[in-house]
Amino acid sequence: MQADEMIPRSHVSAMSSSSAMPSSSAVPMADSAPATRKVTGRLALWKVMPLACAIALLTCLASLLWGAGQVGPMQALKALMGQGSEEARFVVYELRAPRTLIGIVVGMMLACGGALMQVVARNPLAEPGLLGVSAGASFAVAVALLLGIEAAGMHVIVAQSGALLGCLFVMSTVRVRGARQDPVRLVLAGAALSSLLVALTSLVLLIDQRAADEIRFWVVGSLAGRSLSALYHCLPSLLLAVVLTLWLARPLAALVLGEQVASGLGHRPERVRQITILVVALLVGAATALAGPVAFVGLAVPYVARALCGADIRRTLWLCLPLGVTMLLTADVISRLVVPPSELPLGVLTTLLGAPVLIAVVRARRLPTL
Template identity: 65%
Template sequence: MILLAAIALLSLLFGAGDVGPGRAWQALSDFDAAAMHDSEAHFVIGELRLPRLGIGLVVGIALGIAGALLQAVTRNPLAEPGLLGVSAGSAFAVTLAILWGADAATLRISVAQLGALGGCLCVLAAARLQGIGNDPVRLILAGAILSGLLHSLSSLILLFDQYTADEIRFWVVGSLAGRDATDLMPLAPSLALAALLTVILARPLAALALGEHVAIGLGHHPRVVRLLVIVVVALLVGGATAIAGPVTFVGLVVPFAARALAGPDIRRTLWFCLPLGPIVVVSADIVSRLVVPPSELPLGVITALIGAPVLIAVVRRRRLPML
């Protein structure tokens, strides 16, 4: 939590514009006075960086928790919403919605969550197939095929519809730029529902990790638990994708780090995901602002650079003899 607070402060101090750390610190020290003496710094902190930080916190928590839940329900350490096609399904649904004229934030969020639900159901179906669900790498390959198909369909839509392309060109690679705090308001009910379901599902998931027969013996219903987890993942990933675009690898890196700190118990892992998710997302967002000033890199590019080595490390650990 201390590390998260420090990174949040850095997110307010550093950016790609003319307001450097010195001016930003002075504006934060006396925010009301800055409105009169340095209106630019006051505007940048209050209207740009602070809402961006809030969205980064929410997106980090949502993707971190979603990744941990998806890995628990598929029993696959490589399961990640971006790799398995969940985020791609959400992005494809939003692309279709914009093509058909939808632009309201609430509609976009609900459409993104429905698209994520479709991607989750495909993942769950693939995980139940003999030879795929038991092999983490094959499951990732199946997810890559689904993601590639959905991205190709989205690209075709962008080629033939200029308005849709203009609307989502920067959004589709994942970014926190240009977002407003009001974007979070329509997301609040679904996030509250997802949080409640996560608390309820933590104990059944811990039992399910010991095996289906053990979970049934303890009074849980594995099929119901899996379906509810899929609903939670769809709510979290769909909401995060709607406001920040399809940000990949966060759902892989965060649970990986959380398990390294907390051990295999899913309940402890979920607690550690709460601060680790925002730490990863906000840190990547800071880097995206600073590497190519005065422009910015998309957030999805930075998270991919962070997550790719983790993916390779997990694959080598699981299948070293075959590599």
């Protein structure tokens, strides 16, 4: 009798475990059970990358098709094909296309900036938007506007300088005793800096009503009404950042293995770290000059990239490109559609998408180590 019962029971358990397998392998997050993990818990980059790029392209298309205005997706599609009304073509080519292009660049810059900062800080929570780097950039721009610096190209440099100062401040707190053991401390220090800078920025707003309108433009993260010329001003520093990142990738990956290991492999940890901070400032500063402070992209995107392909910074950076575009444009498209004909600020949407990731990371039993 007992033996009879045993057989179906084990059979059932085998059934349930086999039915659980596909769902856990389809979502290869960090929590996949050790039993289902064959060799590694991650996917090969060449398998993930095409899919990620395809999804990024779809969000680009969506960004061209949907908007807050009168031109609906069908009209926009016709306009893309070279048909449709004059108005639709104007909206698609003159408004949505530049906006999409800026969104692509900003998404990539923020995601890569976040990934780089996390490696340098050895902290998965190091996110430029949360830690006051973006706030530093927008505060610097606000001060520049108050002082009457009008030249469009200056904004980028000013924002990058502000980002660099914010970056240096936050990174210096990493060196404070205990901060390395407790990644949440870094976020607290960053949040303090961030609120301070936001408060100072609002003070600047009060001082000068004339500059206030222009400053508000920078204080709220948004892709609306940003011109392509701003993008051109970012290109030189973007190019520099790309070159430096390609040069940095190898030593940075070695740095993750430990300071002395990297030195033993012939790298200079201190210099690598300094240049990385410079690159983060270039990227986040330029992104802030383009779209204002946008938080959580630099946190959520690298987190997902690592979960998919492992912690190696070289893979993370590649994957950050399409995933950054996807997250930023998705947030932007939703921001246009929620309360038409007006728009939600982009930062609100990225926070809605990104904050759950932050909570997930903090609540994880064991913080993923970098």
